[in-house]
Amino acid sequence: MKLRRKLFASKDPYDCTKSELFLGACKENFTHLINNCEDYKKICDGLGIHSPDDIKSPADIPVIPTMLMKQHDFRSGRYMIMATSSGTSGKMSHVRFEFGALIAALKMSIKVTRYHGIMSFRPCRYIVMGYKPHRSNKTAVAKTAYLTTFLAPAISRRFILKHTSDGYKPDFDSIIKALEKYEKGKAPVRFMGFPSYTFFLFRMLEEKGLSFKLPKGSKIMLGGGWKQFYQEAADKETFYKLAKKTLNIDEENITEFFGAVEHPILYTDCSAHHFHVPVYSNIVIRDPDTLEPLEMGKTGLVNLISPLCKATPILSIMTDDLGILHDGSTCPCGVKSPYLEIVGRVAPEDIKTCAAGAADILQGVKV
Amino acid sequence: MILFDGKTYESSEQDRLLTELEKRIPEILAKKQLSPEVVIEAVACLREDLLKGRFDDLLSSFPSDVVETYKIQAEALLSEEHLHKKLETELGNTFEYVTDYIKGFKQIRVKKMPLGVLFHISAGNMDFLPAYSLAEGLMTGNINILKLPSADNGLSLKLIMQLIEYRPELKDYIYVFDTSSSDIQGMRKMAELSNAISVWGSDMAIEAVRGLAPTGVKIIEWGQKLGFCYITRLDEAEDADKELEGLASHIATTKQLLCSSCQVIYLDTSDIEELKSFAGRFLPILENAVNRNKTEEIGIRARDTLVSYTQRLKGLLGEEEKHENVLRGRSCSVIISADNILELSPMMCNVLVKPLPRDKIGEVLYKSRYHLQTAGLICPEEDRRHLAELFTQCGLIRVTKASDMSAYFPGECHDGEYALSRYVRIVNVEE
Numbered sequence: 020m021k022l023r024r025k026l027f028a029s030k031d032p033y034d035c036t037k038s039e040l041f042l043g044a045c046k047e048n049f050t051h052l053i054n055n056c057e058d059y060k061k062i063c064d065g066l067g068i069h070s071p072d073d074i075k076s077p078a079d080i081p082v083i084p085t086m087l088m089k090q091h092d093f094r095s096g097r098y099m100i101m102a103t104s105s106g107t108s109g110k111m112s113h114v115r116f117e118f119g120a121l122i123a124a125l126k127m128s129i130k131v132t133r134y135h136g137i138m139s140f141r142p143c144r145y146i147v148m149g150y151k152p153h154r155s156n157k158t159a160v161a162k163t164a165y166l167t168t169f170l171a172p173a174i175s176r177r178f179i180l181k182h183t184s185d186g187y188k189p190d191f192d193s194i195i196k197a198l199e200k201y202e203k204g205k206a207p208v209r210f211m212g213f214p215s216y217t218f219f220l221f222r223m224l225e226e227k228g229l230s231f232k233l234p235k236g237s238k239i240m241l242g243g244g245w246k247q248f249y250q251e252a253a254d255k256e257t258f259y260k261l262a263k264k265t266l267n268i269d270e271e272n273i274t275e276f277f278g279a280v281e282h283p284i285l286y287t288d289c290s291a292h293h294f295h296v297p298v299y300s301n302i303v304i305r306d307p308d309t310l311e312p313l314e315m316g317k318t319g320l321v322n323l324i325s326p327l328c329k330a331t332p333i334l335s336i337m338t339d340d341l342g343i344l345h346d347g348s349t350c351p352c353g354v355k356s357p358y359l360e361i362v363g364r365v366a367p368e369d370i371k372t373c374a375a376g377a378a379d380i381l382q383g384v385k386v
Numbered sequence: 387m388i389l390f391d392g393k394t395y396e397s398s399e400q401d402r403l404l405t406e407l408e409k410r411i412p413e414i415l416a417k418k419q420l421s422p423e424v425v426i427e428a429v430a431c432l433r434e435d436l437l438k439g440r441f442d443d444l445l446s447s448f449p450s451d452v453v454e455t456y457k458i459q460a461e462a463l464l465s466e467e468h469l470h471k472k473l474e475t476e477l478g479n480t481f482e483y484v485t486d487y488i489k490g491f492k493q494i495r496v497k498k499m500p501l502g503v504l505f506h507i508s509a510g511n512m513d514f515l516p517a518y519s520l521a522e523g524l525m526t527g528n529i530n531i532l533k534l535p536s537a538d539n540g541l542s543l544k545l546i547m548q549l550i551e552y553r554p555e556l557k558d559y560i561y562v563f564d565t566s567s568s569d570i571q572g573m574r575k576m577a578e579l580s581n582a583i584s585v586w587g588s589d590m591a592i593e594a595v596r597g598l599a600p601t602g603v604k605i606i607e608w609g610q611k612l613g614f615c616y617i618t619r620l621d622e623a624e625d626a627d628k629e630l631e632g633l634a635s636h637i638a639t640t641k642q643l644l645c646s647s648c649q650v651i652y653l654d655t656s657d658i659e660e661l662k663s664f665a666g667r668f669l670p671i672l673e674n675a676v677n678r679n680k681t682e683e684i685g686i687r688a689r690d691t692l693v694s695y696t697q698r699l700k701g702l703l704g705e706e707e708k709h710e711n712v713l714r715g716r717s718c719s720v721i722i723s724a725d726n727i728l729e730l731s732p733m734m735c736n737v738l739v740k741p742l743p744r745d746k747i748g749e750v751l752y753k754s755r756y757h758l759q760t761a762g763l764i765c766p767e768e769d770r771r772h773l774a775e776l777f778t779q780c781g782l783i784r785v786t787k788a789s790d791m792s793a794y795f796p797g798e799c800h801d802g803e804y805a806l807s808r809y810v811r812i813v814n815v816e817e
Contacts, residue, residue, distance in 0.1 A: 058703055065702030086696045091703065307688035308717045310695060320688050341688060365689035 020119055022047045023326050027123040032130045032297045033354040041301060041326075045080060046071035048326035048334050056095035059083075059332040077301040077324045078312045080335040085281045088112035088336070098330035102280050114280050117330040124283055124327060127299055131285045132170055137274060139171040141236065144201055146194060147178045148212030148220065174206050179216055189216060191223055198231045198266075207236035210266075214241040214258070214275070221261035232267045239268055242276035255292060277361070281336045282323035286359065289352035293345070294359045300325040302359055304344045305337070315344050318362055339365045387564055389543060392550045392557030397564055404575050407531075407561060411503055411579060414529060414558050419500070424553050425524040426469045431552040432545065433464035444544055448513075449681075456513075459794065468796065473525065475797055476804035484817060494814040500527035501604065501811055502581035507533050507573075507595060508542075509586035509608075516542040519584060519805075521549075524559055526809040531576050532562045574598050582606055582809070589756075606808050608801060611645035611759035612728050615788045616773065618654035618744070620664070622766045629764045630668060632789025634675035636762070638718075639792075641690070642733040646760040646784065646792040649731040652742035658724055665713050665720040665739050673715035676735050680717070690734045691717065697732030728754040744776075751780040759801060762788035 022044035029037055049071050053060045063069065063081045074080055083093070089112045098115030116124070132138045177197050181190045201208050210217060217239065224230065239262055259270040277286040277294050286294040296302050303322040304313045313319045321342040324335045340361050347358045388395040390403045391410075435441065437457060445453045462468060482497040504523040508516035516534055523530040534542060543562060550557045565572045577583055577595075582604035585595045592607050599605055615633055620626050633648065640647040653664055681687060711722035718735035726746060731738045742750060751758060758781040763773055774785040783802045786793065 062699050062702050065699075083699070084692055084696050086692055087699050090696075091700070307684050307691055310691060318684060320692065337692070339689070339692060341684060363685060365692060366683070366685040 020047060020051070020329065023119070023123060026326065027126045027299060029130075029298045032127070032134050032299070033295055033356050034298045035355050037298050041298070042074070042077060044326040045077055045324065045334060046074055048329065049074060049080060051329050052095050052332045052334060055329075056093060056332050058091070058093055059095060077335070078303045078322075080324060082305075082310070082322050082335045082337045083332060084337040084339075085112055085279070086339065088114075088281055088333075093332050094330070095332050096330050102283075112281055113331075114283070114328070114333060115330040116283075116328055120328040120330065123299075127297070127327075128285055131287055131297060135274060135287045135289075137170050137238070137240070137287075139236075141207065142172040142174050143207040143209050143236070144174050144197075144204075145176045146197065146208060146210050147176060148210055148216040149178065149180055171209065179212070179220075189219075191220060194220060195224070195229065198233075202231045202233060205234055207238070208233045209237065210239040212240075212242065217241060218258060218261070221258070221265050224265040225261060230265050230267070237266070237268055237272065239266075239273045240276065241274070242278070277359070279323070279336075279338055281333050281338070282325060283327060284323070284325050289350065289354055289358075291350055291352050293347065293350055293352070293354075295347050295350070295352075295354045295356045296344075296359065297356070299327065302342075302344055302357070304342060307341075315346050315357065318343050320365070321359070321361070341365060387540075387543060389546060389560065389562035392554065392560075394543075394547075400563060400565065400569075400572055403561075404572070404579070408579060410558075411529060415502060420524065420527045420556075420559055422473055422525045422527065424555060425521065425549075426466055426473075428549045428553040428556060429464050429469060429521060430466045432548055433460055435548070436460050436464075441544075441548075444541060463794075463796065469525070471797070473806065476806035477526075477810065478807075493817045495817055497813050497815070498810045499813050500529075501809055502528065503531065503579055504528040504809060505531045505533070505576050505580035505583045507583065507585040507587065507591070508535050513541065514545070515586065517545045519586070520546060520560065520562075522805045523584070523809055524549075524556065526806050527559075528809055529559050530561065531580060532560070533573065533576065534562060534564045538564075570598065577603060584608070584809070610757065611801065612650075612730060612754065612757045613644075613646045613648050613760040613762070613791055614650040614652055614728055615648045615762040615764065615791070616652045616654070616742070616777070617664075617764045617788075618769060618773070619766050620653075620764060623764055624767060626764070627671075629788055630671050631675065632787065633762065633764065634668070634672040635679075636789055636791050637672060637735055637737055638675035638679040641735060642731055642737070644792050647733075648737060648762060648788070648791055649733075650728055650738045650740055652726070652740055654742065654744055656741050656743050658722070658741070661722050661739050661741060662711065665711070665722050668739070669713045669715050669718075669720045672718050672720065672735065672737070676718045677716070687717075694719075694732050694734040694736050697734075697736070701732065726750050728757065747776060748780050751777075751782070755781050758782050760784040760786060760791050762786055762791040764788045 026040050026044045053063055066081045068081050092113055098117050101113055101115045103111040103113050179189050179194055181188055262268045262273055275288045278284055284300040288294055301324040304319040305322050306313055307319050318341055320337055321340045322337045326334060341363045343360045343362060344357050348355050388397060388403060477498055484495050485493050487493055506519045508519050516532060520530050520532050546560060546562055577599045580603055583595060583599055584606040585592055586608040588610045592609050596605060623629055637648055642649060653661055713720045721738050723738055723740050726740050726742045761777045761782045763770060765773060777785050
């Protein structure tokens with residue numbers, strides 16, 4: 020995995036001159052996968068991609084939909100840790116990472132967070148708008164949310180989703196109490212987690228007529244997507260206004276992350292709130308009818324490509340998001356790489372069928 | 387949302403309401419019996435309001451031509467006349483009678499009575515199935531507990547609430563829960579309150595229900611079926627192209643999601659070359675039909691594409707050489723397969739084409755006996771009767787024209803039985 024090492028060692032996380040290195044690292048990863056994962060090889064052979072020589076561009080790499088990963092467990096070699104997707108619709112995919120992937124991910128995280136000024140040595144208080152770690156929760160979202168609380172030294176950590184006997188429940192009241200305390204202190208506060216809960220918190224504060232002046236340097240970091248709250252999804256302008264109004268946090272101190280357990284690349288929005296594609300990945304937007312690659316500016320299925328991981332064949336995956344890839348060369352932030360806009364999701368996955376086996380009824384339940 | 391005693395409640399109140407239901411059921415059973423006339427009247431009111439356009443808002447999520455088709459169907463099928471006819475067809479005209487006197491024996495009164503409590507676990511693949519299944523339970527006088535499918539869009543509940551609005555006495559007989567399928571305790575409790583469980587779904591769903599049901603409860607299964615089309619002497623069939631267009635249109639409109647949908651097109655041949663030439667002829671016809679029925683909604687198109695791509699990859703994982711002959715069109719494909727197994731296609735307009743010479747029909751269908759339902763025919767007129775007989779002898783329930791495989795025929799049974807007759811019991815009382 021020489022080329023992967025080289026790619027993830029790139030100094031500039033948005034270097035646009037590394038496309039050849041990227042393709043090379045992908046081919047290197049592909050070679051490993053077809054030699055170590057029989058199922059992956061079967062798929063590649065079936066799709067007519069038999070060797071790395073058949074790959075002329077990242078778009079040629081066989082695409083594995085996350086939909087399939089939720090139904091089929093792929094393995095391609097030894098691993099150190101396993102993460103699962105959060106299973107919005109009840110099914111999860113399992114992704115395993117080997118040591119080399121973790122090192123590459125760590126290098127990437129340091130470079131990207133440093134680039135965006137999120138790494139800091141100033142101690143702060145964390146409010147995680149997500150899951151409190153619990154042994155029963157293996158989701159990557161819980162893990163990454165927790166990990167981000169190490170980007171600056173933590174004085175304290177509070178979690179909005181508490182594990183109760185009935186599963187996870189949001190506990191807004193304890194967060195309000197904490198805010199009352201933190202407002203009087205000096206340490207900056209960092210919010211981290213699901214945008215949906217953060218937005219609900221803003222709305223609740225607004226309805227109750229509450230507002231806080233949090234210490235300077237406080238930040239809001241958003242990740243994990245809007246999940247089942249798509250219909251509630253606030254437009255970003257409203258979100259920024261409410262953040263200012265209720266917590267006194269300015270727009271430039273709000274950062275959003277995008278990623279998926281099946282594509283653990285850290286996408287961080289720039290000052291213009293665009294998710295530029297870093298050097299570690301490529302994105303192909305595909306035609307919703309034919310899966311052929313689309314040109315920039317067109318809406319389609321989002322195909323995410325990265326040679327980060329060896330232990331699971333996630334080299335080229337397709338999520339059930341719909342997105343647009345925009346030309347980034349004129350973005351005021353200075354990064355030239357294209358940027359991704361997620362515009363929605365495909366219709367619910369549990370398609371209505373009796374022939375396929377009324378998937379929604381007692382799926383997988385053995386009683 | 388829960389519908390209980392004519393009122394709606396939050397899903398979180400399920401446990402309390404189920405406990406209350408346990409007390410209510412014996413009271414209702416002992417008190418009175420629901421007359422089918424009440425149900426027929428309520429349904430007829432629903433039909434009238436539907437035709438007047440009172441529910442147009444509710445139906446706005448459907449394409450306008452679909453709404454039109456639904457209205458035409460509702461006009462005929464929900465009429466008092468048709469419902470009376472349905473009662474007579476499905477329960478017979480011997481609802482209550484006294485047996486003839488036979489020397490040496492006493493006479494009895496024979497009567498059809500409701501089973502008691504029916505628990506409906508409905509599938510989400512037909513837009514009005516949950517409400518329809520409930521209406522059948524009501525027409526036979528049963529108390530109905532309905533578990534909505536997770537894919538239900540709120541339409542079922544609204545229609546059911548309308549029925550109660552027309553005839554408030556129905557409220558004692560209707561309990562609708564939006565329980566999740568993973569709520570085993572809730573499902574088990576509902577099963578324990580019931581005399582019978584009417585379950586629509588896959589083999590897996592039915593197996594799970596069998597596991598969850600208490601011993602003694604009657605399980606009324608409406609299981610997963612596989613439809614196919616049988617083509618013989620295509621060039622001698624009257625207007626073969628039109629027949630093929632009908633088949634393509636059936637595939638494109640049902641997207642192969644229904645039990646009656648065509649999964650496999652069988653040709654009366656064992657010659658693979660003949661299959662290939664048929665596939666080449668059929669692909670553009672299918673492509674046209676798919677294009678005509680294409681939805682503009684990008685989320686749905688993308689999902690359909692993802693589902694069929696995922697199915698295709700699953701096929702590669704299973705038997706990598708099996709589907710080597712695939713003719714791909716835009717948003718559809720014709721997959722040539724040399725075996726003759728009746729199986730699920732990748733769906734979403736990806737149809738299998740297989741050889742099935744006439745002398746092999748019995749053997750192939752026997753292997754699929756648990757999943758047989760509909761066969762569509764494309765053949766010369768003089769072969770129709772013979773083939774229909776052959777197929778029904780081999781276990782098929784419906785034999786139709788290829789274009790009508792999923793059509794509704796008034797008076798038809800479902801999976802070989804009349805639903806209403808499965809929802810009643812026969813009692814004998816000595817005279």
